[in-house]
Structures are given as structure tokens and as C-alpha cells.
Amino acid sequence: MALSKQRKEEVLAQYKEWMSKSQALILMDYKGASVKDMEDARAKVREVGGEFHVVKNRLAKLALKAKDFNIPEGYLENSTAIGFAFEDVASTAKALADMAKDVEAFGFKGGYMGVEVLSREQVTALSKLPSLPVLRAQLLGVLQAPASKLVRTVAEPARGLAAVIKAYSEEPAAA
Numbered sequence: 001m002a003l004s005k006q007r008k009e010e011v012l013a014q015y016k017e018w019m020s021k022s023q024a025l026i027l028m029d030y031k032g033a034s035v036k037d038m039e040d041a042r043a044k045v046r047e048v049g050g051e052f053h054v055v056k057n058r059l060a061k062l063a064l065k066a067k068d069f070n071i072p073e074g075y076l077e078n079s080t081a082i083g084f085a086f087e088d089v090a091s092t093a094k095a096l097a098d099m100a101k102d103v104e105a106f107g108f109k110g111g112y113m114g115v116e117v118l119s120r121e122q123v124t125a126l127s128k129l130p131s132l133p134v135l136r137a138q139l140l141g142v143l144q145a146p147a148s149k150l151v152r153t154v155a156e157p158a159r160g161l162a163a164v165i166k167a168y169s170e171e172p173a174a175a
Contacts, residue, residue, distance in 0.1 A: 008059060015063035018051060018084045026083035026096055026111040026123055027075055030054070033105035038081075041106070044095040048131075049087030052096070055080055070117055075110050089113065090129040097127035 003011065019025065030038065038054070045052040057076040064071055085092035093111075100106040111118040111126075118126070130138070 003056075011056065012059050012063055015055065015060060016066060018053075018082075019063055019067050019069075021086055022050075022084040023087075024085040024089040024092070024111060024113040024118075024126075026085065026093055027109040028081045028083065028096060028100070029079055029107045029109055030081045030105055031079040033103055037099070037103045037105065041081075041096065041099045041103075044099060045083055045092055048091035048095050049085075050092040050095070051084040051086065053082060053084070055082050067115070069112060069115055072110065072117055080109065083111075088132040090126055090135075091131045093123055093127035093129075094131070097124065 030041075033041075038052075042052045057080055060080065060082065061071060061076050064076075083092050083096050096106070096108070100108065108120045108123045110120050111123045113126075129135070
């Protein structure tokens with residue numbers, strides 16, 4: 001279906017807006033996916049704070065070039081859909097990887113993090129990372145560990161002294 005020139009400009013502006021808001025772009029092949037599969041993918045990606053859209057390759061190329069992205073061969077060929085990671089890159093990649101496991105038609109082509117090109121393997125590796133809240137919790141645990149060890153170390157002599165005093169006070173008085 002041919003788009004009017006005005007509609008193409010609107011679509012191009014929308015692509016540019018999504019790209020500027022996005023922390024990462026994940027390009028996928030969807031040839032043979034049903035409408036239900038596409039709706040499920042959109043819903044899963046929205047749950048993690050992203051968007052998933054089928055794109056016109058020519059317009060996507062124009063938008064990427066306008067944002068100074070390098071476009072490797074094969075990234076914008078055949079059927080292309082892009083996952084836009086607005087909040088959490090790993091969660092968006094994981095949602096799309098889960099869809100790719102369930103739906104044979106989906107497959108990673110590659111992606112971008114910032115303006116850095118990501119290969120198919122790098123996008124797959126991103127999908128295996130923990131989500132942002134889990135990473136934050138792990139980092140907090142690592143940061144708190146030395147402080148809690150210090151508190152236990154400082155408190156241990158006092159605990160030992162208290163145990164000795166208690167044991168001495170509970171001894172029957174020797175006559």
C-alpha cells in the first residue's frame with residue numbers, strides 16, 4: 001500500500017521521535033507471524049516500558065541516517081519490526097527473545113544501543129541479562145555487604161564480653 005508524501009513525512013517523524021526517546025533499538029524479522037503473534041509481542045514489550053512496531057524499511061533507513069546511525073547490510077531488508085526500549089533494554093530484549101522462542105517467525109536481526117551497532121548475538125546476550133530492578137538490587141547488596149560486615153566485626157567483641165558476664169552471673173556462688 002502506497003503512502004502519500006504527507007503520511008510518509010508523519011511516519012518518518014514518528015520513527016525519529018521513537019529513536020530519540022529510545023535507549024536501544026532491537027530489529028527483528030517477523031516474516032510469517034500472525035496478527036495475534038504481533039499483538040502478543042506488542043503487549044509484552046509494552047509491559048516492560050517499550051514499543052514494538054512494524055516499520056517501512058525505506059523510511060526506517062531515512063530515520064536512522066538522520067540520527068547518524070550506521071546501517072549494516074541485512075538490518076533493514078525483508079520484513080522488519082523494531083522494538084524500542086524506552087525504559088529497560090534488557091527487559092525489552094528478553095520480552096522479544098521470549099516471543100522468538102514461542103513463535104518461529106520471529107528472529108533477531110541486530111540492533112542499536114545508543115548509536116552503537118549490536119549484532120544478533122549481542123542482542124541475544126542482552127536478553128539474558130537480569131532486568132533493571134534486579135540489577136539495582138544486586139548492586140545495592142554488593143554495596144551494603146562491606147558495611148554490614150564491618151558492623152558485625154565491631155559488635156563481636158561486645159557480644160563476647162556480654163556472654164562472659166552473663167555466664168559468670170549465672171554461676172552458683174562458690175563458698
